[in-house]
Amino acid sequence: MYRFTPILPALFLLASAQSAQQPSTPTPQKTPTYSAIPVEAARQANPVKSTPESLTRAKKWWTLDCAMCHGKDGDGKGETAAEMKLKIVDFTDPATLKDRTDGEVFYIIKNGHNDMPPEGPRIKTEENWDLVNYVRSLAKKMPDAEQKPQP
Ligand code: HEC
Numbered sequence: 001m002y003r004f005t006p007i008l009p010a011l012f013l014l015a016s017a018q019s020a021q022q023p024s025t026p027t028p029q030k031t032p033t034y035s036a037i038p039v040e041a042a043r044q045a046n047p048v049k050s051t052p053e054s055l056t057r058a059k060k061w062w063t064l065d066c067a068m069c070h071g072k073d074g075d076g077k078g079e080t081a082a083e084m085k086l087k088i089v090d091f092t093d094p095a096t097l098k099d100r101t102d103g104e105v106f107y108i109i110k111n112g113h114n115d116m117p118p119e120g121p122r123i124k125t126e127e128n129w130d131l132v133n134y135v136r137s138l139a140k141k142m143p144d145a146e147q148k149p150q151p
Contacts (some may be wrong), residue, residue: 007143043101045142048129050137056135061123066131069116074138086115094139 048054063072068080074091081088089096098104109131112118119128 025109034104034108034113037104039090042103042108043056044106045107046102046129046132048133050133054130054133055137057127058130060135061127061131065119065122084115090137091138092140094141097136097139101131102132105135
């Protein structure tokens, strides 16, 4: 992993300057099904605070690009998901994203995964972080005070 060829010393210097604060031991892989996510991406800190403004910006994209699969409220019961017979996680369950870093969620939104299409350059980087905040905000915090009555 740390095999650098001396051919590009300038690149090496750049890279080492950027990764100077990194601990030398790699973090254990907690998310085996998303093992393609680079460690660097997973460690990326979220520069956008989860403010009402951030969530409002994200909601627009969520409605346009995500709700058809993940459901308006994030329960995974969107129409397209049903049509495509996709198995989708429930973001209203706080356990779903418990072990994911913001960097991992960002990466999944940006690059897609299996049947999940990538947002890619459709949205700005900050808007991608807004969506990370939004997805996290879907987890129900209240016992069941605000939930719809069960049938
Ligand atoms: C075509 C349907 C579809 C659309 C549209 C879609 N997703 Fe997904 N999403 C999926 C599927 C399917 C998975 C599971 C992927 C897998 O298992 O590899 C997934 C996984 C995810 C995950 C990872 C969940 C986990 O397991 O931790 C996140 C986060 C996510 N989607 C967010 C979004 C956001 C935000 C949008 C909108 C920008 C979006 N998705 C749009 C189908 C979709």
